[in-house]
Amino acid sequence: MVRTEIPLVEIKELGRILIKRSKTIAIAESVTSGYIQAWISSADKATSFFQGGITVYNNSQKFKHLGIDSIKADKVNGVSANIAEKMAMAAASKFGADYGCAITGYAAPDQELDIDRPYAWLAICTPDQVMFNKRLKGSEGDFHEVQQGYARQAIDLLLKTII
Numbered sequence: 001m002v003r004t005e006i007p008l009v010e011i012k013e014l015g016r017i018l019i020k021r022s023k024t025i026a027i028a029e030s031v032t033s034g035y036i037q038a039w040i041s042s043a044d045k046a047t048s049f050f051q052g053g054i055t056v057y058n059n060s061q062k063f064k065h066l067g068i069d070s071i072k073a074d075k076v077n078g079v080s081a082n083i084a085e086k087m088a089m090a091a092a093s094k095f096g097a098d099y100g101c102a103i104t105g106y107a108a109p110d111q112e113l114d115i116d117r118p119y120a121w122l123a124i125c126t127p128d129q130v131m132f133n134k135r136l137k138g139s140e141g142d143f144h145e146v147q148q149g150y151a152r153q154a155i156d157l158l159l160k161t162i163i
Contacts, residue, residue: 010155011043017162018049025158026095027053028066028087028102030078031120035151036101051095056087062104066090077113079104081133084123093127099162100125103154107138107146120150124161132161 018025027037037053040046054065059078062068066087073083084102092100105120106113118138124131134157139149 006039006042007152007155010159011039014040014155014159014162015043015045015049017159019045023098023162024049024051024096025099025101026051026091026097028091028100029053029055030057030062030087030104031107032103032147032151032154033057035147036103036154039151039155051097053095054091062087066094079106079121081121081123081135084121085125085130085133088123088125089127089130092125098126099131100127101154101158103136103150105136105138105150107143107150118146122150122154122157124158132157
């Protein structure tokens with residue numbers, strides 16, 4: 001079972017670092033359906049560092065709002081390191097943020113797509129440079145627990161990347 005409470009200590013530290021450095025962040029989510037945005041927006045003084053975010057749950061929306069190449073996205077069902085990187089860069093650029101963070105993946109096995117265990121790709125970028133990307137393993141649990149597990153990993157990796 002995944003801990004489902006908001007990672008308040010980590011979010012507080014993320015906000016403190018971003019405010020101290022006068023930096024901002026924007027989020028683009030798919031598999032986590034807005035958990036990262038909700039958690040970051042709950043931080044004290046979030047308006048000082050959080051520019052906003054977008055949840056794009058399918059390839060059409062990834063193309064429409066973030067400019068993701070739909071042909072390339074369709075070939076990988078919208079889930080790859082490259083897609084996550086492009087989403088993160090577009091989020092940073094479109095929201096006028098110093099950093100963009102994006103996640104795309106699977107929250108449940110999918111036999112049609114030969115996905116035995118959930119996984120996701122996370123990317124942290126500036127508007128024009130990849131800082132970090134990683135394939136995340138899905139946690140055990142139901143769909144929502146997997147999503148929250150990814151969101152928790154994203155917050156932890158954001159902290160490690162921007163420090």
